[in-house]
Amino acid sequence: MAFIDDVKSELAELEDEKVDARKAQVTTMIRFAGGFMNNAQKQIVMLATFDSLIAAQWLKNNIEELYNLEAHLATSTRTTPKGTHQYHVVKVERGAVNLAVATGLIDRNRAVRGLPAKIVQGKIAQVRAAWRGAFMARGILSDLGKNPYMEIICPSNEAAMALAGLARRLGITAKPRQLSKSFRVTLTDPDSIERMLNSMGAVHSSRDWTGKRSDGETRSKANRLANFDDANMRRSAKAAAEACDKVRQAFDMFEKNGIDVPENLRVAGKLRLEHGDASLEELGRLAEPPISKDAIAGRIRRLLQLAEKTSRSLS
Incomplete structure (x- = not known):
């Protein structure tokens, strides 16, 4: 299992009793993993696609518990040039419009392109939950011992700017950037990544990541010294x-x-x-x-x- 899977597993196991925080995480996961769209019958449905089964299960369970709506989880396999991958899709059909309004992703009959104001201007617990949701939906984290970076793939520039703004509220600098047609928010400073992991609630993963990073830096320094000595x-x-x-x-x-x-x-x-x-x-x-x-x-x-x-x- 890749380290990022360990992080998402730890985040999914958090028991946050604050309803507003859990709702903020649900909203962000829907926004970053899919959204609301019309089906073949021109009915609005909610679709959210994940690489992580545990993230999809978390969203399904919390939609049903917090909004009293039925959510379906389906797994499909897709072949890509890099190999075969599984994708997990959470779908809400009946009550999808009510879910869109309740989460704030539709406001005054218009789709919100970033994140709802009630999250952007919400409490710190909601801010942390939003980052947790974004990471579980579209987060990327460097493997242990490699050059450190954390990145969130965002559905729009507005969503990237909103997420970077939430990071600032946590006292962490995260840079929004555009890569081809993809919008991303990136952290490359090791200390900032460690703080973000802790802020999201991945305390054990943060400790492992920091320890392995230190080991990697020690090895890199030793290699540099060895190379320097060899050159001399x-x-x-x-x-x-x-x-x-x-x-x-x-x-x-x-x-x-x-x-x-x-x-x-x-x-x-x-x-x-x-x-x-x-x-x-x-x-x-x-x-x-x-x-x-x-x-x-x-x-x-x-x-x-x-x-x-x-x-x-x-x-």
């Missing part, structure tokens, strides 16, 4: 190999032309040739007596400068 080692090895070639050429020239080399420079050069893979710090420790990394580097540098000066004088 590669650069050091390349520099050492180049220095060996230059020292070897310098000694060949000195020997060919019978040129004496100061003892300290000669010893430093020999150490470089004898320990081609060693770092400058290791070369310094191998010297007799041991010297610093800067000292051994300086002697090799002066040896090469002497070779360059000698080469110019001979040409």
